[in-house]
Amino acid sequence: MANAEQVTKADGKALQGTQSLADRLFLSLRKDIVEGRMAAGSKISEPELARRFDASRGSLREALMRLDSLGLIERKVNVGARVVELSGRGLLELYDVREALEGMACRLAAENRSEADLAELRQMLERHEQQEELQAGTAYYQPEGDFDFHFRIVQASNNELLIDTLCNKLYYRVRMYRYQLGMASPRAHRAFREHSHIIEAIEAGDGELAEILMRRHIRASRSNIAKKLSSS
Amino acid sequence: MANAEQVTKADGKALQGTQSLADRLFLSLRKDIVEGRMAAGSKISEPELARRFDASRGSLREALMRLDSLGLIERKVNVGARVVELSGRGLLELYDVREALEGMACRLAAENRSEADLAELRQMLERHEQQEELQAGTAYYQPEGDFDFHFRIVQASNNELLIDTLCNKLYYRVRMYRYQLGMASPRAHRAFREHSHIIEAIEAGDGELAEILMRRHIRASRSNIAKKLSSS
DNA sequence: ACACTAAAAAGTGTCGACAATCTTGGTTGC
DNA sequence: GCAACCAAGATTGTCGACACTTTTTAGTGT
Numbered sequence: 082m083a084n085a086e087q088v089t090k091a092d093g094k095a096l097q098g099t100q101s102l103a104d105r106l107f108l109s110l111r112k113d114i115v116e117g118r119m120a121a122g123s124k125i126s127e128p129e130l131a132r133r134f135d136a137s138r139g140s141l142r143e144a145l146m147r148l149d150s151l152g153l154i155e156r157k158v159n160v161g162a163r164v165v166e167l168s169g170r171g172l173l174e175l176y177d178v179r180e181a182l183e184g185m186a187c188r189l190a191a192e193n194r195s196e197a198d199l200a201e202l203r204q205m206l207e208r209h210e211q212q213e214e215l216q217a218g219t220a221y222y223q224p225e226g227d228f229d230f231h232f233r234i235v236q237a238s239n240n241e242l243l244i245d246t247l248c249n250k251l252y253y254r255v256r257m258y259r260y261q262l263g264m265a266s267p268r269a270h271r272a273f274r275e276h277s278h279i280i281e282a283i284e285a286g287d288g289e290l291a292e293i294l295m296r297r298h299i300r301a302s303r304s305n306i307a308k309k310l311s312s313s
Numbered sequence: 314m315a316n317a318e319q320v321t322k323a324d325g326k327a328l329q330g331t332q333s334l335a336d337r338l339f340l341s342l343r344k345d346i347v348e349g350r351m352a353a354g355s356k357i358s359e360p361e362l363a364r365r366f367d368a369s370r371g372s373l374r375e376a377l378m379r380l381d382s383l384g385l386i387e388r389k390v391n392v393g394a395r396v397v398e399l400s401g402r403g404l405l406e407l408y409d410v411r412e413a414l415e416g417m418a419c420r421l422a423a424e425n426r427s428e429a430d431l432a433e434l435r436q437m438l439e440r441h442e443q444q445e446e447l448q449a450g451t452a453y454y455q456p457e458g459d460f461d462f463h464f465r466i467v468q469a470s471n472n473e474l475l476i477d478t479l480c481n482k483l484y485y486r487v488r489m490y491r492y493q494l495g496m497a498s499p500r501a502h503r504a505f506r507e508h509s510h511i512i513e514a515i516e517a518g519d520g521e522l523a524e525i526l527m528r529r530h531i532r533a534s535r536s537n538i539a540k541k542l543s544s545s
Numbered sequence: 546a547c548a549c550t551a552a553a554a555a556g557t558g559t560c561g562a563c564a565a566t567c568t569t570g571g572t573t574g575c
Numbered sequence: 576g577c578a579a580c581c582a583a584g585a586t587t588g589t590c591g592a593c594a595c596t597t598t599t600t601a602g603t604g605t
Contacts, residue, residue, distance in 0.1 A: 150382035181417035242406045
């Protein structure tokens with residue numbers, strides 16, 4: 082089934098079966114950090130982690146390097162690594178970047194739309210609609226459904242660099258914030274309508290409109306969060 | 314002097330004096346790849362490179378990992394690493410991403426403009442103007458001047474994630490293309506006027522206009538390249 | 546009790562060696 | 576002659592040990 086764990090083209094190694102130990106460590110640690118099993122801001126001890134995963138420090142360090150360039154941990158020379166600290170400012174920054182990139186992705190998806198992509202998008206929307214009616218506004222489908230939507234739009238952009246930047250880099254940070262600040266936005270129903278309009282624009286091949294709608298969609302989420310942040 | 318080699322906030326390690334051997338290898342290799350001393354598409358032999366730099370394979374591999382996540386090399390498990398291959402498509406993709414991100418950076422720079430940033434921007438423009446008059450349309454100042462301009466705008470956006478993504482990641486790819494495809498665009502004079510207008514919009518605090526102008530500026534470069542590519 | 550110093554413990558950075566895998570060239574069989 | 580197969584060489588992945596740095600702790604003196 083289509084969910085947020087799906088694999089990107091660019092993430093090929095995972096498909097290929099043969100993955101190194103360092104690869105597996107990386108994937109495992111990334112999951113632990115994103116889902117909050119490693120507390121944000123906590124220190125990471127290489128020897129301890131290596132023992133826990135029954136691997137050598139060398140392989141573990143390789144995984145840590147990658148987490149570092151993903152921005153999920155921070156390393157200081159001769160001092161060590163810590164899980165990155167979450168902040169309201171960081172979250173808002175993330176939304177500004179997403180607005181720019183996903184807006185562009187949406188425009189490109191509309192301009193290069195292929196029948197296959199369109200079919201998938203329509204199908205996805207239908208699934209979400211059923212799920213929405215089922216749960217009548219309880220806003221429960223959100224996390225996966227919303228993720229699914231944004232993920233697929235980006236895939237349809239047909240721009241490898243854009244896909245890689247969003248799906249293999251930024252989205253892990255997005256999910257980390259979601260898990261830990263538990264943003265189950267109350268915008269479920271409205272969000273669904275917005276998704277629907279965006280896909281219509283893509284179907285119509287109207288890149289400019291598609292971009293505008295996507296940007297507005299993301300910015301609405303952003304203000305929603307900004308409001309919550311300032312009131313706490 | 315302000316040039317493209319300047320150090321980003323996020324690239325702090327380089328400032329701090331203490332940098333590990335792997336850090337130095339990384340910086341050195343990145344330079345070699347960007348400036349074309351390692352041919353695009355060529356295979357990288359770990360033992361050979363390690364000998365050449367008089368370092369152990371472990372440290373070298375750490376540097377390679379980082380180059381990989383920068384997208385400057387590609388690694389396959391149990392096979393090895395190659396310098397990334399340049400392609401027309403890749404270059405155009407890069408411009409689409411830049412259009413999105415730098416457009417946003419420009420908007421943010423206009424909205425958050427500080428006196429310090431404005432002063433620097435004006436000062437830079439003045440330097441470029443002098444240089445332009447000096448060389449009266451020979452379009453020679455371009456590479457550094459253009460880079461300087463885009464770099465500083467992004468810095469002024471005050472969005473750490475955006476700054477990191479552009480200055481520490483994408484720009485190295487941009488420079489790699491510049492060096493190797495030798496894009497000394499003939500748009501020097503027009504580009505200068507465009508830069509000038511963009512900074513005016515930022516000074517005026519008009520984020521929307523600043524974004525539009527920057528996007529148009531980058532898209533003009535992009536079509537220029539697309540034309541050259543299709544005619545070859 | 547507090548500040549400063551020095552030793553020791555822990556942690557990170559670097560290295561060389563071994564094991565597993567891929568590539569290459571030659572060989573065999575059809 | 577060509578394809579499949581096999582062995583040798585080379586390359587990558589993984590590991591444990593050592594060197595250097597940072598942090599902690601114990602001690603000393605005021």
